[in-house]
Amino acid sequence: MKYTRISAFAALGVAATLSLTACGGGDTTSDTSAKDSSSAATSSTSSSSDGDSKSEGASDAGDAKSGSGSDTEVQADAANSGTKSGAKTPFCKTEDLAIDAVDAAPDETEGRIDITMVNRGSTTCSATGFAGVDIKDADHTSNPIERGHAQPRVTTLKPGDAAVFNLAYKIDGSGDSLSSPTNILVTPPNETHTVTLDWPAGAGAIKGAYTDVEVYPTHTTK
Incomplete structure (x- = not known):
């Protein structure tokens, strides 16, 4: 009888250990999935941010080109004005x-x-x-x-x-x-x-x- 009780207690201990191990394994999988989801979200946000930066850069370049054209027109008007004031007065013939x-x-x-x-x-x-x-x-x-x-x-x-x-x-x-x-x-x-x-x-x-x-x-x- 004494040996039978010890074996029963040992069996219960092994079962408890297996139960705890199973629970720990489930937590680890959950943590890994959470980390993967967080990394994917971060990567998506970063890509979106890079796209916005490139779009703004292209817009600024377009504005700069437009400004350069305006400056050129102003200079051309002054060169053809006949006066330093920039008024469009033709030169005397x-x-x-x-x-x-x-x-x-x-x-x-x-x-x-x-x-x-x-x-x-x-x-x-x-x-x-x-x-x-x-x-x-x-x-x-x-x-x-x-x-x-x-x-x-x-x-x-x-x-x-x-x-x-x-x-x-x-x-x-x-x-x-x-x-x-x-x-x-x-x-x-x-x-x-x-x-x-x-x-x-x-x-x-x-x-x-x-x-x-x-x-x-x-x-x-x-």
């Missing part, structure tokens, strides 16, 4: 300008030729900048005149308004000047058509060479 040259020397040493351009057209135009100038000599040669050190000023002409620019040089009072100017060839700023003017009567002789004469930018007479 040679055919719409009445141009004349006069001696305006302030004294006997400083020579100056004032060249006036009057807008005889029907619309406002811009004469901003340097005119192209060549001086023709009695020997039939033509000499381009260099620009003086000055910044152009915005010069907008309404119909009937005038702009002026000048040629400056030193007067040779010795009587030995080697220059014999006969004509001034003028091409208004931003134009390609040229007019030929007579060298002003009474203007002082040029000291040195034609390379010593300088042309200055236009400005209004008002």
Whole structure:
């Protein structure tokens, strides 16, 4: 009887152990499944976040391209405006300008030729900048005149308004000047058509060479 009771107790102990082991195995499976589900959810969230970031990046690039186009248009408008202000004022055409040259020397040493351009057209135009100038000599040669050190000023002409620019040089009072100017060839700023003017009567002789004469930018007479 004693041995029978011990065997029964041993059997009960083994059964309890097996029962506990089975319960532990079930918990482990549950934990693993939970971890797998959590990892999948995290992976899905990460992929969604990456997709959103790429979408926003593409949108920003598109906006940047649109902005660049706008800047280009603004610059193009300013380049074609004829004025620094960006207003769309066309450049004055040679055919719409009445141009004349006069001696305006302030004294006997400083020579100056004032060249006036009057807008005889029907619309406002811009004469901003340097005119192209060549001086023709009695020997039939033509000499381009260099620009003086000055910044152009915005010069907008309404119909009937005038702009002026000048040629400056030193007067040779010795009587030995080697220059014999006969004509001034003028091409208004931003134009390609040229007019030929007579060298002003009474203007002082040029000291040195034609390379010593300088042309200055236009400005209004008002």
